[in-house]
Amino acid sequence: MSLKLAFLASHGGSAARELVRACHDGRLGAVPLALASNNSRSPALAWAREAGLQTAHLSRAGYPDPDALDEAIRDFLTQSGADTLVLSGYMKALGPRVLAAFEGRVLNIHPSLLPRHGGRGMYGDRVHESVLASGDAESGATVHLVTLGIDEGPVLAQSKVPVLSGDTLETLKARVQAIEGELMLRAVRELAAR
Template sequence: MRTRPLKLGFLASANGSSAQAVMDAIEGGRLNAEACLMVSNNRSAAALAWAQDRGVPALCVPTAADPEAADRRLADEMAARGVELIVMSGYLRRLGPAVLGRYGGRILNIHPGPLPDFGGQGMYGRRVHEAVLAAGLAESSIVIHLVDEEYDHGPELARRRVPIQPGDTPETLEARVKAMEPAFFVETLQQIASGALELPDAA
């Protein structure tokens, strides 16, 4: 049974709505964790501003000019703040070997559709919902998985069903999934923090 707070780092490219929900849960005493660092590759990301407003260290690490240097810096910054688990909240960059080497099996991502069939490079946001509806499925899913060197490929930790409703469009399905994602992420982290859900290859 885990008793000490889980030290979390966050990655977001835009709003980071799931990260906001996680921090709300921490502040409300519903999640035994500590928000240690928010990082974005986008200097204008709203996630940086609201994290700073909450007193959480926030940092922009651009990746386009020198991906290898950014990878090393990201790994170093997370480690310097004692981060144990990284939460990706709409981070649209592939992670590099330095981060994956230091945090392998400790990076969580949430995907807005069934994996593995509706994942991979370019499959994010509304594109996922368009593909799910085009396939004629009776239900979609939200999947929380560990991150490795391939897009949407790491081991699955949790899955939540999202029934397809009559008349659904990519827009309506996207809105319903987005509304469900933050609470699902919080619930999964609660299970990890309490020891009810053990990560694969945990020491």
């Protein structure tokens, strides 16, 4: 049975774009259905509309009560028909209702080799800065299942890249981002095979 995918994205949604491309060109046996964003100006939201996905802007602006927002996100995603949720640069913690509705089926990609450089406050450039400051010889990306604890869910897949002498935030970030699409694709395939 094919996975039915929904996405949450705050900005560009590169993982969502890669997975939708893979669905369309036959590299992934899944059906992309919906994307929601907490950012009304998110490029991912505009792209998803053009790609024919169901879309929604769901944020504290429309739902100031966190429980109501959690319910709205859950309802949009479940009503889309999705059975698997992929976070694609989604910069908000998920609520308990969304996590319960997709238990064991919420994937996130983190730009380091978890458990190193993960947890509260560790996102985006902060992660790469932490890797560089630590003197680690390698970094990479991790796809994990999302649980209530930030970056604490079981690891599905990891890919490594070297940290090179003279690396800057930009060069390390580019090297990690270059492996993220294929890593997420591998992890979704592995989840589908379970």
